Amino acid sequence: xxxxxxxxxxxxxxxxxxxxxxxxxxxxxxxxxxxxxxxxxxxxxxxxxxxxxxxxxxxxxxxxxxxxxx
Numbered sequence: 001x002x003x004x005x006x007x008x009x010x011x012x013x014x015x016x017x018x019x020x021x022x023x024x025x026x027x028x029x030x031x032x033x034x035x036x037x038x039x040x041x042x043x044x045x046x047x048x049x050x051x052x053x054x055x056x057x058x059x060x061x062x063x064x065x066x067x068x069x070x
Contacts, residue, residue, distance in 0.1 A: 005031070005039045015041065
């Protein structure tokens with residue numbers, strides 16, 4: 001996925017995804033060093049299956065404890 005670094009507003013960066021249809025504001029410090037307005041950024045997301053499973057186990061444990069306290 002690609003996004004255009006449209007502009008900076010104070011400590012935020014404004015990115016445009018697609019044909020500019022999706023505007024996303026994020027903290028400027030998350031950008032790669034040296035990024036400037038007009039740069040095309042490659043953006044990717046991936047699921048961390050291990051961390052997701054661990055989080056679900058924690059939540060299930062908390063829910064069980066809440067049920068037992070009733």
